[in-house]
Amino acid sequence: MAAHSETVTAPTALRRRERRQLAVSRFLANRLxxxxxxxxxxxxxxxxxAPVATPYGPLQIDxxxxxxxxxxxxxxxxxxxxxxxxxxxxxxxxxxxxxxxAVTAIASLIGMIVGLLSACYSVLDAIFMRICDGLFAxxxxxxxxxxxxxxxxxxxxxxxxLSIIFIPSVARIIRxxxxxxxxxxxxxxxxxxxxxxxxxxxxxxAPNALSPLIIQSTYIFxxxxxxxxxxxxxxxxxxxxxxxxxNMLYDxxxxxxxxxxxxxxxxxxxxxxxxxxxxxGDGLRDVLDPRASRMKxxxxxxxxxxx
Amino acid sequence: MATKPLLEVKDxxxxxxxxxxxxxxxxxxxxxxxxxxxxxxVGESGCGKxxxxxxxxxxxxxxxxxxxxxxxxxxxxxxxxxDRQMESIRGNEISMIFQDPMSSLNPVxxxxxxxxxxxKLHRGLSGKQARRAAVELLRLTxxxxxxxxxxxxxxxxxxxxxxxxxxxxxxxxxPKLMIADEPTTALDVTIQAQILELIGHLxxxxxxxxxxxxxxxxxxxxxxxxxxxxxLGQVVEEAGVDDLFYRPQHPYTIGLMRSIPRIDGERNRKLxxxxxxxxxxxxxxxxxxxxxxxxxxxxxxxxxxxxxxxxADGHAVRxxxxxxxxxxxxxxxxxxxx
Numbered sequence: 193m194a195a196h197s198e199t200v201t202a203p204t205a206l207r208r209r210e211r212r213q214l215a216v217s218r219f220l221a222n223r224l225x226x227x228x229x230x231x232x233x234x235x236x237x238x239x240x241x242a243p244v245a246t247p248y249g250p251l252q253i254d255x256x257x258x259x260x261x262x263x264x265x266x267x268x269x270x271x272x273x274x275x276x277x278x279x280x281x282x283x284x285x286x287x288x289x290x291x292x293x294a295v296t297a298i299a300s301l302i303g304m305i306v307g308l309l310s311a312c313y314s315v316l317d318a319i320f321m322r323i324c325d326g327l328f329a330x331x332x333x334x335x336x337x338x339x340x341x342x343x344x345x346x347x348x349x350x351x352x353x354l355s356i357i358f359i360p361s362v363a364r365i366i367r368x369x370x371x372x373x374x375x376x377x378x379x380x381x382x383x384x385x386x387x388x389x390x391x392x393x394x395x396x397x398a399p400n401a402l403s404p405l406i407i408q409s410t411y412i413f414x415x416x417x418x419x420x421x422x423x424x425x426x427x428x429x430x431x432x433x434x435x436x437x438x439n440m441l442y443d444x445x446x447x448x449x450x451x452x453x454x455x456x457x458x459x460x461x462x463x464x465x466x467x468x469x470x471x472x473g474d475g476l477r478d479v480l481d482p483r484a485s486r487m488k489x490x491x492x493x494x495x496x497x498x499x
Numbered sequence: 500m501a502t503k504p505l506l507e508v509k510d511x512x513x514x515x516x517x518x519x520x521x522x523x524x525x526x527x528x529x530x531x532x533x534x535x536x537x538x539x540x541v542g543e544s545g546c547g548k549x550x551x552x553x554x555x556x557x558x559x560x561x562x563x564x565x566x567x568x569x570x571x572x573x574x575x576x577x578x579x580x581x582d583r584q585m586e587s588i589r590g591n592e593i594s595m596i597f598q599d600p601m602s603s604l605n606p607v608x609x610x611x612x613x614x615x616x617x618x619k620l621h622r623g624l625s626g627k628q629a630r631r632a633a634v635e636l637l638r639l640t641x642x643x644x645x646x647x648x649x650x651x652x653x654x655x656x657x658x659x660x661x662x663x664x665x666x667x668x669x670x671x672x673x674p675k676l677m678i679a680d681e682p683t684t685a686l687d688v689t690i691q692a693q694i695l696e697l698i699g700h701l702x703x704x705x706x707x708x709x710x711x712x713x714x715x716x717x718x719x720x721x722x723x724x725x726x727x728x729x730x731l732g733q734v735v736e737e738a739g740v741d742d743l744f745y746r747p748q749h750p751y752t753i754g755l756m757r758s759i760p761r762i763d764g765e766r767n768r769k770l771x772x773x774x775x776x777x778x779x780x781x782x783x784x785x786x787x788x789x790x791x792x793x794x795x796x797x798x799x800x801x802x803x804x805x806x807x808x809x810x811a812d813g814h815a816v817r818x819x820x821x822x823x824x825x826x827x828x829x830x831x832x833x834x835x836x837x
Contacts, residue, residue: 314562377602383558384597385617385668386590399607 218479225475231468235461239286248276250283250435259451269453271443280435281458287436288417288465291351295416296409298355303362308393308401310363311370321367324360332357336419337428345431350423354416365408370401406480410473414466421462437462503574504531505708506555506593506676510568513547513554517563522780524550526732527568529807532708534675537699539723539740540712541755545777547732548712552678555710556589572676591621594669598681600661604653610637610664611649617671636667640697659690663697670701676708683718695722716759720744728752731777731788734807738814748814748821751789787819795823 220226238245254274262269268277306324310317327335339353373379374397382392423429424438432439437458444454513525525547532538540548553559555570557577570577577588589595594617597603605613614636615629624632630649637645640663653661662682669677679698683691699722702709711723719726720740727737728749736749747753757771775792778784786803790796799819809815 377597377599378605380558381595381597381603381665381668382605382616384556384589384595386586386588386620387616388586391620396605396608400605 222475222479224471225479228468228471228473228475231464232472235285235465235468236289238282239289242279242282242286245282246276246279248279250280251275251433252279259447259454261451262453268457269451271440271451271454272447277440277454277457280440281437281461284435284437284440284458285461285465287347287430287434288420288462291347291354291420292413292417294351295354295358295420296413298351299358299362299412299416300405300409302355303359304366304398304402304405306359306363307366308370308398311367311374311401312389312393312397317367320363324363327356327360332419333422333426336423337426340423340428345428347430347434350420350429353423354419357419358412358416362405362408362412365404366401369404370397373397373400403480407473407477410469410476414469414473417462417469418466502533505534505536505573506710507531507571508551508555508569509571511551511554511570512567513550513559514565515550515559515563516565520781523783524732524780525554526783528729528732528734530727530734530737532676532710534708535702535706536725537702537709537711537723539719539726540710540729541714541716541719541726542729543714543777545731545780546729548729549680550732551729552595552680552710552712555678556593556595557585558595587621590617590669590674591672592674593676593678594672594674595678595680596662596665596669596682599685600658600665601685603665604661606653609650609652610656614649614664614668614671617668621672632671633667636671637664639670639701640664640667641693642667659686659693662686662690662694666694666697666701670705673705674707676710677702678710678712680712681714682711683715684713691718698722716756728755731783732780733788733817734815735789735817736815737807742812742814746814746822748816749789749818750793750795750824753824787817795820 252275254270256274257266257270258274259272260266260270260274266276266278268281271277271280306320310320330338336353336357339356340349343349343352379392379397382396383389387396420429421436421438421441424436425442427439427442429438430436432443440458441455441462444451444458448455508528508530511525511528512523514521514523528547528551530538530540540551542548554564554566555577557566566578568578572588572593577585580588604610611630611633614633615624615626618624618629618632619626634645634649637648642648642660642663648656648660653664656664662685665682677698682698683694686694695718698709698711701707709722711718713719723740725737725739726743727734728743728751729735730751736743736747736752738746738748743752744756747756751773754771754773758773760770773792774794778788778791784791785801787793787796787800787805790800793800803819805817805819807815807817808821
């Protein structure tokens with residue numbers, strides 16, 4: 193008996209390990225995904241170790257060394273108050289990543305709840321979707337500025353404003369997928385098993401409706417970082433003197449002809465993190481949805497052959 | 500037969516709200532099932548057999564459906580119960596198996612967890628106990644090496660295996676009544692026979708009542724004790740299985756039987772067809788609902804609806820002229836009882 197169960201267990205365990213390896217190699221085989229993941233990893237790491245990455249503080253003023261170009265003392269130069277641009281850029285990156293992450297998490301969670309509830313209850317659907325339509329009707333930056341104006345300048349309020357902007361799009365994505373899932377036989381079978389609607393929605397429908405959100409969340413991450421930067425650039429985001437990529441760009445704008453480094457370096461950081469997220473998202477979609485990747489691969493190959 | 504039936508459906512009427520208006524999908528259906536008995540419900544697509552089954556468990560969205568009549572389960576009318584009370588009936592007292600095993604299981608949960616679901620819901624078992632019970636249920640339904648299977652996902656097992664898992668789920672709480680909605684339609688023939696055998700075997704063991712919904716008269720002949728033939732939302736004939744196959748009375752039932760191809764028949768002989776199609780539920784014929792497709796219909800059939808007449812031996816027919824159509828060949832010659 194023992195021998196029998198061993199012979200049965202061995203191949204299953206093997207299969208499971210093989211499957212995990214297969215999944216890992218499939219992810220690694222996608223160059224977009226790997227490249228994006230590496231960029232993201234570097235950025236997040238840099239943001240995480242910001243306090244030890246530089247000898248300067250983000251608010252440390254050095255009036256003697258104002259507007260100095262890149263050097264070994266100040267890799268990215270100094271700004272008009274003599275603050276180290278590299279330090280400020282790294283701290284700005286930290287805030288950007290934190291805001292992006294918080295917004296993605298909050299918008300995904302609330303959007304998922306709203307989407308699932310609207311898919312399952314027609315009364316809630318009518319209410320929630322009209323509110324979403326209302327929010328969609330505003331240009332997002334304008335909406336964010338007005339929310340910031342109402343709440344006051346604070347990093348926490350930036351997160352709230354951006355979350356409000358992204359909840360409707362998450363809710364719509366989840367709702368449309370949940371409407372499909374709701375009609376599948378296994379949901380009906382669960383009703384026939386005596387599961388309550390509440391249990392069916394949160395335990396069975398939620399994981400099945402989640403797949404489009406995984407890719408969407410990388411997009412939300414990237415766009416919320418960009419929007420936060422725009423808000424700060426416009427003076428409605430992270431308030432000075434706290435560093436943020438957006439308000440650094442604003443500070444640099446005034447002296448762009450004399451001190452290019454004040455604009456170029458924060459700008460490239462912003463570019464890097466958004467590029468990393470987009471590559472990661474594209475790669476993720478290619479890996480998770482093979483049909484879309486084949487189409488895209490074909491197009492890419494087509495482009496290469498044409499001169 | 501003197502005992503009280505397990506389930507008694509009395510004059511059930513189900514109206515469904517659709518985008519283009521309300522349709523009466525089931526209109527005055529009456530039947531009963533005793534414990535340990537198998538009732539077959541037969542009919543073409545769209546005759547209301549699945550709607551009847553789902554109405555017993557009240558599976559439709561409340562906003563879309565209006566029920567009238569009675570569904571008496573051990574004397575209580577299921578149509579009058581609160582939603583909470585109904586939840587404790589579903590899967591516990593009455594369970595259901597669906598047609599397509601490919602889409603009846605949650606793709607992101609292991610099959611063990613899905614079997615454990617109703618045990619956790621109704622019996623309050625812990626995760627570990629439920630898992631052990633799930634393994635036992637898988638063994639009971641004849642799945643090899645259940646200890647390994649219990650942790651697999653639905654995509655890792657075959658269609659026949661999935662239907663066995665569905666049966667394991669349906670049996671988990673030892674229900675007194677099982678409704679099987681075309682459980683073998685999506686499976687190939689050898690698996691079909693195995694699944695039917697399994698259901699029959701489990702029924703003999705547990706003494707539960709079974710309602711077998713199918714369009715396959717072969718399945719009916721094989722496992723049912725009594726049969727109700729449905730047409731356009733009504734029961735048109737109901738009788739014991741032998742009685743129905745040897746002495747069918749309704750022209751529709753006879754037509755259904757004649758359209759089974761014969762294995763020993765002439766190869767070139769044309770298959771019998773019932774002319775026309777089932778009319779839309781939006782345009783229900785005025786008199787007998789089958790009259791427009793019935794060769795023997797006369798003025799009376801076209802204008803007056805026949806009642807369901809029950810004879811002393813329990814054979815019920817909804818026809819003005821029962822037995823008018825010739826049963827060209829005896830049922831046993833059809834190879835049904837082969």
